Amino acid sequence: MKKKVSLYYNPRCSKCREALCILEEQDIHPEIIEYLKTPPTEKQLKELLKKLGLKPTDLLRKKEPLFEKKFKNKKLSDAEWVKVMCKNPILIERPIAIEGDKAIIGRPVERVVDFIK
Helix, strand or coil: CCCCEEEECCCCCHHHHHHHHHHHHCCCCCEEECCCCCCCCHHHHHHHHHHHCCCHHHHECCCCHHHHHHHCCCCCCHHHHHHHHHHCHHHECCCEEEECCEEEECCCCHHHHHHHC
């Protein structure tokens, strides 16, 4: 049975492109979620965090210039961070592969290989 995988994806990100290649090499053609064009809702992001087993702050791209400029020293609640990431999806770490009720951040991209086995 073919695996149904989704991939949070930014076409400008080399790690996202590498993760997609890894999946396609395994004959897995994921549903591509270009989260910068269609950001997740708060509900979707909370579900994703649950699948990842992470707190919102664990999913933040802390080296992203927007984070450095606007959010670096902010002390926000988990709910507030979810709102921030939904409004500023560039702050969401990527790529993220999702299958069923589990997900993984593909950094390093080799983690995607282990995830799909």
